[in-house]
Every structure is written in structure tokens, then in C-alpha cells.
Amino acid sequence: MTDFPWRKPLDDDWGAQIAEIEATLSAGGVPDYARTKALANQRLGMREQLKVERLAARMRGRGQQGFTPFKIGLLGSRTLSYLAAPLAAAGLARGLMVEVQEAPYNSVARFAFSAPTFFEGALDAVLVVLDESALGRAPRLLDAAAEDEALRQATSLVDAIAAAARSRNGCPVIVATQPPPLQIAAADIATPGSAARFNLRVNMMLADGAAEGRWLLWDQAALAAWVGLERWLDPISFHAAKVPFNVQMCPLAADNIAGILAAMKGKAARALVLDLDNTLWGGVIGDDGIGGIRLGQNSPEGEAFVAFQNFVLSLRDRGAVLAVCSKNDEAVARMPFANHPDMILREQHFAVFQANWNDKATNISSIAQALNLGLESLAYVDDNPAERERVRQELPLVATIEVGEDPSFFIERIARSGVFQHLALNADDLARASSYESFARAADIRTQLGNYDDYLRSLEMQMTISPFDAVGRPRIVQLVNKSNQFNLTTRRYNEEDIRKMQEGADVFGWQVRLDDRFAQHGMIGVVIVRERAAEWEIDSWLQSCRVLERGVEQCMMNTLFTAASAAKVERVVARYIPTDRNQMVADFYTRFGFEVTKRHEDSSVEFLCPVPAYKPKPVFIETNLNL
Amino acid sequence: MSIHNAYLTQVADIMRDLFDEHTGPITEATTARDIAQWDSLSHVRFMALVEQEFGIRFTTAEVQTFTNLGSLIDALIKRKS
Numbered sequence: 001m002t003d004f005p006w007r008k009p010l011d012d013d014w015g016a017q018i019a020e021i022e023a024t025l026s027a028g029g030v031p032d033y034a035r036t037k038a039l040a041n042q043r044l045g046m047r048e049q050l051k052v053e054r055l056a057a058r059m060r061g062r063g064q065q066g067f068t069p070f071k072i073g074l075l076g077s078r079t080l081s082y083l084a085a086p087l088a089a090a091g092l093a094r095g096l097m098v099e100v101q102e103a104p105y106n107s108v109a110r111f112a113f114s115a116p117t118f119f120e121g122a123l124d125a126v127l128v129v130l131d132e133s134a135l136g137r138a139p140r141l142l143d144a145a146a147e148d149e150a151l152r153q154a155t156s157l158v159d160a161i162a163a164a165a166r167s168r169n170g171c172p173v174i175v176a177t178q179p180p181p182l183q184i185a186a187a188d189i190a191t192p193g194s195a196a197r198f199n200l201r202v203n204m205m206l207a208d209g210a211a212e213g214r215w216l217l218w219d220q221a222a223l224a225a226w227v228g229l230e231r232w233l234d235p236i237s238f239h240a241a242k243v244p245f246n247v248q249m250c251p252l253a254a255d256n257i258a259g260i261l262a263a264m265k266g267k268a269a270r271a272l273v274l275d276l277d278n279t280l281w282g283g284v285i286g287d288d289g290i291g292g293i294r295l296g297q298n299s300p301e302g303e304a305f306v307a308f309q310n311f312v313l314s315l316r317d318r319g320a321v322l323a324v325c326s327k328n329d330e331a332v333a334r335m336p337f338a339n340h341p342d343m344i345l346r347e348q349h350f351a352v353f354q355a356n357w358n359d360k361a362t363n364i365s366s367i368a369q370a371l372n373l374g375l376e377s378l379a380y381v382d383d384n385p386a387e388r389e390r391v392r393q394e395l396p397l398v399a400t401i402e403v404g405e406d407p408s409f410f411i412e413r414i415a416r417s418g419v420f421q422h423l424a425l426n427a428d429d430l431a432r433a434s435s436y437e438s439f440a441r442a443a444d445i446r447t448q449l450g451n452y453d454d455y456l457r458s459l460e461m462q463m464t465i466s467p468f469d470a471v472g473r474p475r476i477v478q479l480v481n482k483s484n485q486f487n488l489t490t491r492r493y494n495e496e497d498i499r500k501m502q503e504g505a506d507v508f509g510w511q512v513r514l515d516d517r518f519a520q521h522g523m524i525g526v527v528i529v530r531e532r533a534a535e536w537e538i539d540s541w542l543q544s545c546r547v548l549e550r551g552v553e554q555c556m557m558n559t560l561f562t563a564a565s566a567a568k569v570e571r572v573v574a575r576y577i578p579t580d581r582n583q584m585v586a587d588f589y590t591r592f593g594f595e596v597t598k599r600h601e602d603s604s605v606e607f608l609c610p611v612p613a614y615k616p617k618p619v620f621i622e623t624n625l626n627l
Numbered sequence: 628m629s630i631h632n633a634y635l636t637q638v639a640d641i642m643r644d645l646f647d648e649h650t651g652p653i654t655e656a657t658t659a660r661d662i663a664q665w666d667s668l669s670h671v672r673f674m675a676l677v678e679q680e681f682g683i684r685f686t687t688a689e690v691q692t693f694t695n696l697g698s699l700i701d702a703l704i705k706r707k708s
Contacts, residue, residue: 046679050644081668236687237671247675 033066077134086254259418266482296342361394
């Protein structure tokens with residue numbers, strides 16, 4: 001039995017492939033990112049697990065090598081040492097270079113209430129795993145008031161830890177929920193003062209705090225429930241080494257946590273690409289016809305496909321964009337969507353519908369292009385192992401989930417893979433899927449209209465520009481940390497940094513939203529400007545690639561210069577810092593008439609534009625300013 | 628190969644993976660003192676790996692006594708027979 005059923009089974013020559021990567025490292029080379037990630041993302045046995053942990057340790061400190069760095073501190077009321085190496089290994093499988101720092105044993109209260117520096121410098125997160133020894137317990141059975149008081153104390157401990165991490169390490173904490181204690185009686189949760197009841201209330205408190213944005217959650221309790229407490233807990237190693245859960249579960253726990261870290265870095269999947277025959281329904285529509293495919297009440301298998309379609313729709317509700325990639329004649333493939341009474345998914349739920357006889361890898365590449373998403377943002381689900389293997393070979397960055405061939409297990413495999421892991425949802429997330437669909441629809445109109453200005457006019461766009469505020473902050477942080485392509489400086493700021501900018505005297509930030517007649521796109525742009533006496537410096541300028549070539553940047557730049565003029569600023573300076581992802585904006589400032597003032601050795605370029613010299617650009621967007 | 632030697636080879640294999648910096652010999656006389664990486668922390672992981680490999684569970688009392696390889700092999704033989 002594998003703990004990782006959603007991962008690809010181990011390659012026959014896995015050992016040889018890892019040896020090659022190790023040899024590359026020994027020779028001072030840089031191993032291939034996609035290949036290393038794919039090898040770490042297979043069904044590792046315990047020995048392979050050790051090898052990947054060792055590989056991660058060797059790669060650490062040698063630069064990023066394509067991986068996204070993530071610095072995490074571990075703080076536990078029991079020992080979390082056994083998580084360190086598995087976390088680094090799990091990071092590789094999700095494209096992260098995880099660097100772990102551990103707080104000393106039993107240092108929770110000191111971290112929260114005095115001022116030691118367990119962790120050096122800025123971190124991306126602190127993982128906090130507490131149990132009764134830190135969170136306390138209700139002192140007496142049937143004493144409800146004492147239970148309330150104990151809960152208050154637990155809450156203030158977690159609040160203090162979160163505040164300490166924020167101020168000392170500039171990062172959020174990820175707090176673990178607690179697996180339930182053994183119950184002595186079924187009435188335990190109804191009995192004030194019982195451990196089981198207190199555990200439920202603590203977990204609810206942690207959930208509420210996360211909903212309010214005070215911390216993030218690792219739902220250890222949910223993972224333990226899935227695995228089963230009998231496997232999750234290990235009283236022997238708890239007594240021997242104060243390990244909070246079974247050491248054998250560490251790789252699984254680490255993978256579960258790494259999913260959250262990946263989501264924090266914007267590396268979760270944003271689109272789901274689906275096969276049709278034997279994936280959304282049983283049978284082959286081209287052979288069996290609309291009456292012959294298995295879907296709905298007539299069979300257990302048909303019911304399983306309906307359940308799966310409902311699950312897919314729920315992913316879309318959370319903002320995942322849906323696409324079809326099927327080897328079929330297009331008209332035939334569309335038939336069930338239009339005519340089958342038991343179909344849950346309908347054509348309007350899909351942003352892209354690719355049914356043809358081309359190679360699937362080719363089709364998936366063009367789906368990525370149509371949606372303006374990188375391959376790493378796609379997850380692919382297909383019942384056919386040969387197609388999965390082909391896509392893995394051609395497009396190793398696409399998250400191809402090992403769903404198996406039995407529709408009853410598709411949901412579990414996708415959910416447990418964590419590829420659609422996300423942080424607390426915001427309204428923009430919910431609108432995202434329909435926004436991408438309108439992107440595809442808008443592209444259709446565009447080909448019909450011919451004249452681009454007419455097209456832009458037909459969109460009836462409305463832009464809202466507001467200063468940074470608390471409501472927009474989570475999405476601002478998200479955009480600042482995951483925009484790569486349309487990002488002039490790629491400077492990353494965490495929630496705390498953004499909050500400071502909101503209050504700072506010599507800096508301001510704008511959040512930009514866009515609506516059109518098809519969709520509310522939500523927040524699609526962020527600008528951060530540093531103010532000096534007669535000069536504004538554009539510190540950051542980034543936009544979502546969902547709304548390219550709409551005149552968005554022209555509209556924003558016009559607004560910026562109008563504001564600069566009103567503030568009696570003489571000149572605006574800016575900088576382009578090239579990365580391997582932001583080539584598309586290399587000539588951004590020169591297109592607006594900025595002059596190059598300095599070219600640096602690291603290829604970054606400085607620009608200047610005197611405020612009176614700026615020529616406003618024509619735009620087709622109505623602007624609402626809340627400045 | 629005797630059961631004894633077969634188990635020793637199997638356990639030594641795990642140890643080579645886990646204690647990868649140790650290049651010296653691994654025999655049934657080997658103890659935690661001979662291997663720098665074999666500390667109390669890695670001991671728990673070592674026990675977990677052996678339990679997984681052999682599909683058995685050691686008792687709370689046993690776990691701490693297996694800091695020399697001979698006693699571990701003896702216990703494995705007893706458990707598997």
C-alpha cells in the first residue's frame with residue numbers, strides 16, 4: 001500500500017536516474033528542474049524517501065536551481081525534528097527549495113512571550129504544532145467556566161506566537177489543528193472539561209482565527225482522520241522521543257504541509273484539464289453514442305461519474321478553470337454536454353474545449369496558451385495510463401494526477417494530491433473561473449470584430465484604482481508574490497510589508513480592479529511608489545496576465561502621471577529587473593516614453609520620465625478613482 | 628546464508644542509507660557509539676525503518692535497548708520465528 005496513491009508509480013530505473021542527478025551535482029552542475037521535481041514526486045518507498053531527503057540536503061545552499069525558495073521555522077511543543085528532512089524532500093516534489101530552521105525543544109512559551117531569536121532573519125512561515133502540553137486543558141470535568149478560561153488562554157498563546165513571528169521574522173504562522181484524543185465515553189464531547197470536548201473547541205478556535213486572517217492552518221486533524229488515528233499516532237515513539245505523531249507518517253505530513261507552502265508561493269494548480277471518455281462518463285461517446293455511455297442512475301459506475309462531475313464543478317466554484325482535452329470529433333464530444341440529462345458539467349463551465357485527434361501534449365500546450373497560464377499551473381486528469389505517461393514525458397511540469405481507472409477513486413486522488421490546495425478563499429478567487437471563460441469568449445469576439453479599438457470599446461471596461469487597504473491586502477500579497485511575467489521588478493513583499501506601506505509616509509500603493517461586460521476580473525494590478533522630494537520611484541509594477549492588451553497599463557500610467565502632476569512631482573523614475581520570466585515587459589517603460597538613465601551589470605535598467613514630458617495614451621476604459 | 632546473516636545484511640543496508648556518512652564496517656558488534664550519525668534522534672527513525680522493512684513492532688521497553696546491532700538481530704529472529 002502506498003501513502004501517495006495520487007503520485008506516479010516509481011520508475012523502474014528511478015535509482016539510476018537519481019544517481020545521474022547526484023553525479024551532476026558532484027560535478028558542480030545544476031540538475032534539470034523539471035526532472036528533479038518529477039523524480040521526487042513519485043511513490044517513494046522508505047529507502048527512496050531517504051535518497052530524496054539526502055538530495056534535497058545536497059541541493060540546498062547551492063542556489064535555487066529553478067526551485068522557489070521557502071524558509072520555514074518549526075516551533076512545536078513536542079519534537080518536530082523528524083519533519084525537517086521530509087519537508088525538504090516534499091518541497092522538491094512541489095517545486096520548492098525548503099530551508100528549515102528548528103526552534104529548540106520546548107521553547108513555545110519563550111518564543112511567544114520573551115524575545116529570543118530562534119530563527120535567523122526573515123522567514124516565509126513558521127509552522128506551529130502544539131498539543132496539550134502547550135495549549136493546556138480544561139482543569140475539571142463539568143466546570144464549563146474553567147473550560148472557557150482554558151480556551152481563552154490557548155487563544156492568547158496562539159495569538160502571541162503569531163504576533164512574535166510577524167514582528168521578528170516578518171511572516172505568518174501556520175498552526176496545526178490537533179487530532180482528537182481517545183474518547184472514554186461517547187458522551188465525552190458533550191461533557192465540559194473533557195479532553196475530547198476541549199480538543200474540538202481548540203480546533204474551532206484555530207479555524208476561526210484562520211478565517212479572520214490571524215494565521216494559516218495546517219489541518220493535521222483532517223489528515224490524521226484520513227490516515228486513521230491508529231496509524232497516525234504512535235505511543236511508543238511518543239514516549240521514547242516525544243514525537244507528536246508516528247515517524248513513519250512524516251513523509252505524508254511533510255507532503256501535506258508542502259502543498260500549503262506551494263499555495264503560499266502561488267504554485268498551486270489554477271486549471272484542470274479533463275479527458276472525456278471514461279473520465280467524465282463510462283464508455284466511448286463516439287462508439288457507444290449518447291444512449292450507450294454510462295452516466296447517472298443506471299449503474300454504480302454511472303453514479304461514480306456523476307459524483308466526479310459534481311466534484312469537478314466544486315473545484316470550479318473555488319476558482320479552478322476547466323478545460324477539455326479529448327481525442328474525439330468535436331461535434332461528437334459536445335453531444336453529451338448538450339443532450340445527456342445526467343450531465344452535471346455543461347459547455348459553459350469550460351473555458352477551453354479541445355476535442356480533436358492531435359497529440360494530447362500538443363493540445364495541453366495550446367490550452368495553456370489560450371488561458372495564458374504556465375504549464376505548472378495546469379493539472380491533468382485522464383483515466384488512460386498511456387496518455388498520462390505521454391503527457392508526463394512531454395510536459396513534466398503539468399501536474400498529471402494518477403487517478404487510476406476506477407471513477408470511484410478519482411475524487412480522492414485529486415483531493416489528496418493537494419494540487420488545488422489554497423489558502424483562505426477571497427471573492428476574487430471565486431470569480432476567477434468565469435473570468436478565464438470570458439477571456440476565451442472575448443478572444444472569440446476579437447476575431448470577429450477585426451478592429452482592435454472597436455473590440456476594446458465593446459468590452460465596456462471599468463477600472464477602479466484604490467490605495468492599499470485591509471480588505472484588499474490578501475489579494476495584494478498574493479499578486480505581489482505570484483506574478484512573474486508582467487512584473488517589472490519581481491520584488492516580493494509579505495503581508496506585514498504591505499500593511500506597513502499602507503501606513504507609510506514616503507510610500508504608497510495602488511490596487512487596480514477591472515470589470516467588463518463579461519466578468520468581474522477582480523484585482524488585476526498593483527503599483528507601489530516610493531516618494532522623494534521632487535521624484536516618484538516606481539518600486540513595483542505588476543499585472544495579472546488575465547487581462548493583457550486591454551489598455552490596462554496605459555490607463556494606470558496616465559493616472560499615475562496625472563497624480564504626479566497634481567502632487568507637484570518633477571519626474572518619475574523606474575527600474576526593470578530582468579528575470580527568466582518577465583521578458584514580455586523589457587520595453588515597458590520605453591514604450592511609455594521613459595529615457596534609459598543607467599544600465600547595470602546585472603542587466604537591470606533604470607528609467608526616467610519628466611512629468612511634463614509624459615504623453616497620455618489613448619484608452620477605452622472608464623476609470624473610477626478612490627484616491 | 629543463515630537467517631542471522633540475512634537479517635544482518637538487510638539491516639546493514641538500511642543503515643547504509645540512513646547513516647550515509649559512515650564508511651566503516653557494520654557487524655553485529657556495531658553499536659551506536661561506532662556511528663556518529665546514530666544519535667537518539669536518528670535512533671527513532673532507524674527503529675521505524677526496521678519495523679517497516681520487517682513488518683513488525685517493537686515494544687516500548689525494547690526500543691531503547693537496540694543500540695547494539697547484535698541485540699536487534701536477535702530480537703528480529705525471535706519476532707519472525
